[in-house]
Amino acid sequence: MSSVEEFRTEVRGWLRAHLAGPFASLRGRGGPGREHEAFAERLAWERHMAAAGWTCVGWPKEYGGRGATLEQQVAFHEEYALADAPARVNHIGEQLLGPTLIAFGTPEQRERFLPRIVAVDELWCQGYSEPDAGSDLANVRTRAELDGDEWVVTGQKIWTSLAHESDWCFVVARTEPNVPPGASPGPSTRQQRGAGSTRHQGLSYLLVPLDQPGVEVRPITQLTGTCEFNEVFFDGARTAAANVVGAPGEGWKIAMATLGFERGVSTLGQQVGFRRELEAVIELARTGGAAEDPLIRDRIARAWIGLEIIRGNALRMLDGVAAGAPGPEASIGKIFWATWHRELGELAMDVCGADGMLAAAEPYDLDDFQRLFLFSRSDTIYAGSNEIQRNIIAERVLGLPKEGRP
Numbered sequence: 108m109s110s111v112e113e114f115r116t117e118v119r120g121w122l123r124a125h126l127a128g129p130f131a132s133l134r135g136r137g138g139p140g141r142e143h144e145a146f147a148e149r150l151a152w153e154r155h156m157a158a159a160g161w162t163c164v165g166w167p168k169e170y171g172g173r174g175a176t177l178e179q180q181v182a183f184h185e186e187y188a189l190a191d192a193p194a195r196v197n198h199i200g201e202q203l204l205g206p207t208l209i210a211f212g213t214p215e216q217r218e219r220f221l222p223r224i225v226a227v228d229e230l231w232c233q234g235y236s237e238p239d240a241g242s243d244l245a246n247v248r249t250r251a252e253l254d255g256d257e258w259v260v261t262g263q264k265i266w267t268s269l270a271h272e273s274d275w276c277f278v279v280a281r282t283e284p285n286v287p288p289g290a291s292p293g294p295s296t297r298q299q300r301g302a303g304s305t306r307h308q309g310l311s312y313l314l315v316p317l318d319q320p321g322v323e324v325r326p327i328t329q330l331t332g333t334c335e336f337n338e339v340f341f342d343g344a345r346t347a348a349a350n351v352v353g354a355p356g357e358g359w360k361i362a363m364a365t366l367g368f369e370r371g372v373s374t375l376g377q378q379v380g381f382r383r384e385l386e387a388v389i390e391l392a393r394t395g396g397a398a399e400d401p402l403i404r405d406r407i408a409r410a411w412i413g414l415e416i417i418r419g420n421a422l423r424m425l426d427g428v429a430a431g432a433p434g435p436e437a438s439i440g441k442i443f444w445a446t447w448h449r450e451l452g453e454l455a456m457d458v459c460g461a462d463g464m465l466a467a468a469e470p471y472d473l474d475d476f477q478r479l480f481l482f483s484r485s486d487t488i489y490a491g492s493n494e495i496q497r498n499i500i501a502e503r504v505l506g507l508p509k510e511g512r513p
Contacts, residue, residue, distance in 0.1 A: 140335070160173060165372065207364055216349070231273055232269050234277060235247075268336060270317065278312075397460070441490065
């Protein structure tokens with residue numbers, strides 16, 4: 108295995124050579140609030156990466172990855188972001204579901220699903236949030252009942268990123284009817300699952316195909332005017348009985364592990380994008396005169412300091428990644444970067460001044476600063492709201508008493 112710097116040089120050279128020709132126009136395309144941009148072309152680019160062995164670089168070799176070390180994975184994500192390469196379309200499959208199946212899936216599940224994720228032949232979305240169960244998965248009401256050799260799924264998911272482009276969805280559903288949503292389980296279920304059981308029991312983690320009768324995907328128009336989030340309705344949708352990850356009733360444990368993988372090494376690449384956004388705001392402040400305002404200069408300095416703290420948090424979190432998955436301490440990083448990014452969007456609007464109130468063209472043509480401001484409003488909500496992250500830190504890191512519930 109090459110050294111980290113040799114690996115970094117190899118990644119940089121490959122990206123320089125291949126982000127050219129038909130793929131040259133993809134630089135900077137896609138990302139939050141812009142997932143609609145050149146989606147088919149970005150899919151072709153990612154399959155081109157797969158053919159050269161540049162997808163799933165951190166997966167073990169026996170599952171189709173490169174077996175890259177943690178340091179090499181960081182180098183890959185940083186170089187990918189520094190090259191301004193297009194936003195990935197297979198992030199959820201590669202960074203979330205794949206590691207979950209490697210850790211908890213059966214040999215048959217790994218054989219069926221992992222090669223298609225590596226090759227970018229099947230795209231995935233995440234079916235967690237519901238209208239009455241956002242960050243609190245204990246309130247999930249989507250149900251799945253076993254009918255012979257199939258699960259029958261009924262319910263609704265919301266804020267499902269890229270569901271309209273996906274082939275499969277990993278769905279957290281309630282499969283034990285004697286454990287109602289939001290309630291503590293009865294004695295029989297406590298005995299089945301062991302002492303210390305909670306209202307998170309009775310959930311299972313199912314792999315559900317979306318191209319079938321009984322599944323309806325409805326895009327949600329956002330503040331940015333784009334539609335990367337969706338509602339997904341399941342009305343008797345079916346999936347094989349074998350498509351449950353872990354044992355039935357272990358969905359909470361599996362879902363939490365997936366969220367841990369979500370906060371892995373790719374966050375280092377995310378911060379390269381944050382730095383690029385901050386530099387653009389600073390340049391606008393200089394050229395537009397806003398930097399003459401001492402309050403703006405102070406906020407820019409605080410934003411720069413905050414970005415360094417984000418990186419420090421991410422590097423500290425890598426210890427948890429090396430151990431298998433980030434622990435609850437990852438919530439500290441999530442709160443900080445989400446709040447920082449939202450405040451950067453507010454700073455960008457103040458630097459723009461009155462011009463920031465006007466769309467560049469009809470009907471709703473936003474510039475990068477306006478899109479940053481609007482989309483970053485969601486940062487403190489998705490992937491676990493700030494309120495839920497604070498509860499995790501209080502209860503699971505600091506050991507404080509659990510929040511009282513009505």
